[in-house]
Amino acid sequence: MIVKKMADLFNKIKSIYKDRLNSLFNRIFVRFMLLSLIIILVLGFSMIYFFYEFHFSSTENEIVNNTQVFNDSLYEAVREDDEEETEKLLSRIAEVNSGQAWLINEEGYLINAYPFLEAEASQVQFLNSEPIFAGNIISQEVEPRYFDRPMLLIGIPIRQQDDTAAGLLVFTSVAGINSTIAQVRSLMIYSSFLAIMLGVILAYSWSKSLASPLKHMSKAVMNLSSGNYGHTIDLEDSYTTQEITRLQQSYNNLSKELENSMNELTRERNKLKYILTGMQEGVLVVNREREVIVTNNSAADLLGHSISLEEKKLNSLSINEDVIKTFEKVFEEQDSQSEEFTLKKSRKDIRVLIRCIPIRVAEEFWGVAGLLHDVSERWRFEKLQQDFVANVSHELKAPLSSIKGSSEILLDGIVEDRDKEKKYLNIILNESDRLSQLVDEILNMAKYENSDFSSESSRVEMNSLLYDVGSIFVNSLDNEKRFKVNYLDEETMIQGSKPRLKQVLYNLLENARKFSDEEAEIELGADILDDREDCVEVYVKDQGIGIPGEEQENVWERFYKVDKARTPGKEEGSGLGLAISKQIIEQHDGEVFVESEPGKGSTFGFKIPVSKRK
Template sequence: MSKFRVRLTLIFIILLGLSMLVAGIFTAKLSENKYIVFLEDSTLHEIAVIQAVTDLHKVGSEQELTAYYDEQAKKLKSTLQARITFISKAGKVLGDSDHEPSSMDNHLNRAEIAEAVKSGSGSEMRLSDTLNEQMLYVAVAVKDDNSQIGFIRMAMTLETVDHSVRQLWVLLLLGLSVLFIIAALISYRIAHNLTRPLEKITRVAHQITHMNYRSRVTIRKKDEIGLLGEAINTMADSLQLQMNRIQEDESRLKSVLENMMSGVVMIDRDGRIVLMNRSAEDFLGFTAEELLGKKYDEAKQQFELTKLIRECIESCEHIRDEMIFYFPEERILEVNVTPMSQSDEEWAGVLIVLHNITAVRRLERMRSEFVANVSHELKTPITAVKGFAETLLAGALDDKEIAKSFLQIIFDESERLNRLIGDILELSKIESKRIPLQFSPVEMRSLVERTLHMMRPEAEKKHISLEMHVEEDIYIEADEDRLGQILINLLSNGISYTPDGGKVKVKIEALHSPTDRDNEYERIRLTISDSGIGIPKKDLPRIFERFYRVDKARSRISGGTGLGLSIVKHLVELHKGTIQVESEVGIGTKFLIDLPVIY
């Protein structure tokens, strides 16, 4: 049973109990008063009878009168079963049915006698001094020719009245108890019928406050409580619809924030970090759990960012800047700090948007370096061509031997310039993916044999032996021309950087994994190794960069452009493969290329 139902039941019971108690007291008092009035009336009638049967005009001495009236009082008591008292005009007791008249006080000052003197009759209820009982006294003035000659008083005990009143109270209490029990049951039933629907409505309201918007009130009647329940259900439907929309919007917003490439940080009006997406965590090197709730100047961020936020707060204007962050790794970030305000233009905080522009700046730097390198590389052969041409024009043309050597140099430099321009155009097309690859099954052994046959004359000039170790029946889906270009560039590098009498090897093998069955394989490995001068460890990370040369003097002598390995790397990546390099100075270099069998 709920507390509300208990309280309501108790209120009903208390109100009914008080009402019945007041009604009972009123009824008892009314009954008691009516009974006493009835006794007074009957006593007056009995006194009238006493007047009729008693000689109230008797004359004689005081002793004679006392004896007479005392005897009459005792006789009348046996008949009327009440105390009879005859009192003289002066208040002296002449006769009494219960006591000796001579021992009794003057009664003229008694209330009933005093009232009888005034109105002819009087009554009073009091405790009798002689009998020590609650008595009803009724007195009547005896008159003779409109003059009072004495008083007749009749007294009867109220024990009968008290007994009747007690019986009445017992009956009344029993009736009240029965009515009280019935009223309690009826009150409980009424309270139950009133509170049960309210309890259900309250329970549903509590569930709604705890975000259980599916809870509903069961409506059985179309009364006021039923209308209240219907209103609760309508409110729950509206709240559920609104919460679904809010959750959908929140989910979309959260998904957008979490998948944004830009970092987003929000700071509230108190300067505390309240929002931070995943990209911001990566950029700043701290998790959201570490920063949320902290003030921006206590978040262990670098001083420049803190200063930028403070400037935005003080100026209330958008600020943009670029910063280099060194933790967790070096990167360049574009920082946009924007002040936020609510609809009433009240200050709401700061929104920080971080863009990682490291790749952009790196590309810009690479472009600048590429332009510089291209300019430098183009300038060298053009300068040579121009210088020797000027020498020939100045008169060296007359000496045939010198003219011939100068023309050969001009031709070689022109060839070098042509190769350089061709490689630049080739690399540009490959990087922009403007070269469509024509994939087809390629048998690797025959491809390597053709490539080695093509490169053998160049190798024989330096007495370098070319070897191949290729497994039988190795096929791969690839662009055969581009795959051959990869082999040619790597073999050419190996021949160029290997001393006379050295060795260059080509090895192709299948890479088996534990899940392969029946000799099936998903990848193959091309290994091109040489016994050349090797590459220092400090240069290994940069050898695939454009125009990067380990030995610049030897590269110029061999006519290299510095773009071959960069082209190789891009072609391998177009085939969804990977390339690695292993090298030791003075021992040789090994290039390892892993390619998928099926593109």
């Protein structure tokens, strides 16, 4: 629609120009001026034409005859790629014809010349080489801007039989004939001068009245084409006519309409930009030529790109092959596709679900739109659940098997010895306790997820908490010297549930004991942070087997267990202890941490806000 309006605008300008021209010239002046000019021009141009044709024809024949002598030698030199012989032949041809000799290939590129030119291997701009390589001889005059004087060009094919090896261009000066022609032209100019002066005087006022508004209109259209929408023009009354006034009004209306349309387009584009920027899902739109047209920051982050992906070819991007394959599959089948894959990251792997759908415009396939979802949390949770089911199944199977075996032995009456009978009963009791502990941990996990401990919250003194936990834990050790407690220098109060905090410390200490050698030291302590005096840090440090860096982030996840191959012979739990501890600390507005190095031990702990210090 906008293009049509612009075309109508220029048609109006053309129409006004034509009407104005007819109204400004009277018929007598035009007829007299045209008759005088026609007589002078016919006589002058006739003389110039016949002289020009005679000279050019004779010069062309002379150059062709002189050059035919060198055709075979030059053909062989070109075919044998003998540059030295080619240059010698070109110099002789140039000398014979008192000019220059160039050699071009079929594409019109210069391959050799005499005199030598710096611009070799460049294309000859003023020549169409096709007729030469079709076996024809051509001639034309070359404009002086390509040389220091006007030249006549003769193009001759260098060929034997039907094989054209190259095109030979011979240039010779036509300055002499042009000088004669110039004299004739000068005579014609002098004869026409008086008539032209009269025409200039009469046409001056007309030209000014027409050119000025058109000049303003031209500048206005240039401003419009450069994006200066909304610009209007106001022509002086002395230059305007009814037609110019209507054209001015049409232009101003069109300019305002364009400004409104562009502003609306900008607003819509910004809306799309803001929507895409705010989306957590990655968006990637690729057209039929495999060029990325639309994307957002989430897509760049998921695919590991720090720069914009737009205006780049899909296959040129350094992204996961599964993404490219999914898009290509939609391009081939033109049907929706959905794939899930893992992207390798420097810190951790992420799981991505990509859904690609074909885009059709007017029933024609245009491109593919892809939506990328980060499903890492769901994927990790499902994996942890699978591991948990396997672990719980294993934990349930072992005690149940012991209970069943012991019960069968007792029921069959095989054991008559009272001590052995007691042994089997103890097995049943211990394994029942194991089952009960596992069920309790699962129930506690659910309980802490949905419960509020505010009813049991109270002021807890940290040194008292450390003492109570340490006193109980030390009794479970064979060697009391391997355990020590580091107390705070002054009384420090926190707000929370003392039983739940005790449970956290019991869990951390029990893990330290479980994964340390029997003589390894275990340390329980607390510190006031230098950079955060309103926070106390409680820690449990051991000299155990340590935890690899890639697994430290996951140890607080429910159901998670460190690779069993790294903990041979160690006791195994349900994988819920640390997850329960993390839940309890977060309910106290705190945060958990772990520092570990394989073979050197681990430090587990938490940071919790101070209620009051004395």
